[in-house]
Amino acid sequence: MLNSNCSDVGGCGPGSPRSAGCGPTSPRIRRPARSRTGTTPASARPEGANEADVTTFWQALYEHGAEIVLAGHDHVYERFAPQKPNGEPDPEGGVRQFVVGTGGAAHQRFAGPPAPNSEARNDDTFGVLKLTLHPTSYEWHFIP
Numbered sequence: 001m002l003n004s005n006c007s008d009v010g011g012c013g014p015g016s017p018r019s020a021g022c023g024p025t026s027p028r029i030r031r032p033a034r035s036r037t038g039t040t041p042a043s044a045r046p047e048g049a050n051e052a053d054v055t056t057f058w059q060a061l062y063e064h065g066a067e068i069v070l071a072g073h074d075h076v077y078e079r080f081a082p083q084k085p086n087g088e089p090d091p092e093g094g095v096r097q098f099v100v101g102t103g104g105a106a107h108q109r110f111a112g113p114p115a116p117n118s119e120a121r122n123d124d125t126f127g128v129l130k131l132t133l134h135p136t137s138y139e140w141h142f143i144p
Contacts, residue, residue: 058085058095066095068138070129075101075108077129077142078121089117098140100129 061069062085082094101108102125110123120142127144 055085061085062093062095065093068131069095069097071097071099072101072103074099075105076110076121076123077102077125077127079119079140079142080115080117081119083117087115087117098129100127100142102127 058069076099078097078099080097082090082092082096084090084094102122104126107123110121114121122142125144127142130141130143132139
């Protein structure tokens with residue numbers, strides 16, 4: 001778990017206290033074989049979304065083979081295809097991100113068209129993300 005409220009945790013950039021847990025001395029995360037399953041409705045960031053700089057987190061997670069990033073701050077559901085830290089598609093080695101802030105607070109609205117790597121988004125349904133983790137794959141399902 002990483003707190004992306006960078007000003008509250010001493011910063012998020014290279015060499016910051018927060019980035020220390022994501023660096024080269026962190027335990028290696030093993031990447032299993034991919035499973036491409038899932039169901040959801042079909043992004044731009046929601047109105048009022050925090051634009052904290054978490055590039056250092058993404059780079060470290062990508063370099064260490066992370067498979068999934070879960071975020072819950074924005075009050076929407078959005079799923080991104082596996083991608084590099086700069087947002088470019090990377091179907092073989094990228095990190096898939098789920099934004100699931102749909103647990104009961106008022107919804108935010110998306111501002112503008114979907115981001116290039118967005119696969120699904122919903123800004124008007126409460127729900128949860130069910131992840132099923134297997135030794136070499138994972139499955140997901142957004143449950144309204």
